[in-house]
Amino acid sequence: MYQVLIVMSSLLQKYRKEVIPAMQKKFGVENVMAVPKIDKVVINVGVGKVAKDDKFIGKVEKDLGLLSGQKPVFRKAKQSISGFKLREGMNIGLMVTLRGKRMYDFIDRLVNVALPRSKDFRGIDPKNFDDSGNLNLGIKEHSIFPEIHYESLKDIFGLQITVVTTAGNREQGIELLRLVGFPIKK
DSSP, X not given: OOOOOOOOOHHHHHIXXXXXXXXXXXXXXXXXXXXXXXXXXXXXXXXXXXXXXXXHHHHHHHHHHHHHSSOOEEEEOSSOBGGGTBOTTOEEEEEEEEOHHHHHHHHHHIIIIIHHHSTTOOOBOGGGBOTTSOEEEEESOGGXXXXXXXXXXXXXXXXXXXXXXXXXXXXXXXXXXXHHTOOBXX
């Protein structure tokens, strides 16, 4: 018989061994399956201003693929707006949804490498959490990620990262991500 070797992310191991017991103790949750967890990570890039520049959109698509490890999906305009020179069906953004191993790998790189490299970073403000415990994070430069080679960098674009949790409220979401390792201000 063949043995299957399952390599677990260090972040997933930390969640199972440290975060679950701490969340159970703090919030009085008896069932392990009822403890909040990270459901998915969504990365968005808007290219509305330069929607007609195919070279730039190709560069964004390539870099977003490097960051996430999977191919991004184009988001199209739902309606025409003449003031913005926007036509229905035009590509106005790119999006990637990460789950499972890729999600944990991305979060690990975001928390341990990218955020500390960003300019004037002093922690994530708790105002970035919504009432459901999800984190919305805006990053001005994608060049803070280690996959992007700074020498070949000409165009810099921003990212919007949403970390979706199964937390029932804001307090549980903040505590979950703090225990996972996110640098959240007190």
